[in-house]
Ligand code: SF4
């Protein structure tokens with residue numbers, strides 16, 4: 001059986017092991033606090049992230065909606081980080097023990113996202129401002145997708161992951177929460193949601209059938225819905241699954257900017 005193969009793959013196990021390279025432990029908060037303008041800190045933080053393995057970085061004010069029920073986060077800002085995945089490796093899914101490229105790619109990019117958030121968090125702590133890193137794939141107090149949408153990373157796709165106008169669906173997220181004074185970014189709406197309305201590629205590709213074809217009303221809001229009771233067991237057994245992301249038309253290298261332009265033009269024509 002395919003899923004058993006993943007557990008037997010030493011390379012997959014190594015990628016998800018506690019010894020995997022997920023960045024440094026938190027440093028102590030510096031006693032001396034450096035003060036700068038929010039615009040200067042924002043430029044410095046984005047520059048730091050982009051020079052320390054991040055491909056995307058965006059900032060939004062904290063919203064209680066971003067925090068899982070029963071948890072509390074008190075920092076004023078969320079810095080979202082995105083790391084792009086190698087589409088060729090991702091597209092080998094589903095894996096076998098001999099070719100576990102996709103699972104390893106998912107794990108390695110989660111580890112890279114963790115390294116960015118931990119290095120960035122330590123950099124902020126060293127400036128005397130409180131910061132805390134959050135990184136997947138394990139659940140934590142912070143929801144990743146809503147602040148990433150608010151920070152301008154893209155729109156929510158039917159597969160429950162995001163679609164960026166530059167990178168399509170092939171990226172993973174991590175985050176840092178902080179009290180450092182910063183400036184926020186704006187959402188980027190270009191028509192990915194419209195595209196999903198007439199596409200069923202991920203719905204058909206998902207092995208456990210976790211992706212619903214139509215939007216569902218969740219807490220009064222209509223949105224795409226993935227049944228995580230079906231996805232998570234498969235993802236866990238497979239030690240990582242990126243089939244829906246790999247098959248999404250937006251993930252084909254070089255495709256996302258062209259599709260985004262096409263969808264934006266269509267929106268503009270409709271608007272008038
Ligand atoms: S990650 Fe895999 S199991 Fe989960 S929704 Fe995507 S294709 Fe389905």
Ligand code: SF4
Pocket residue numbers: 157158159160195196197199200201202203247248249250
């Ligand atoms: S595969 Fe199609 S429906 Fe699924 S997220 Fe991508 S564009 Fe949307």
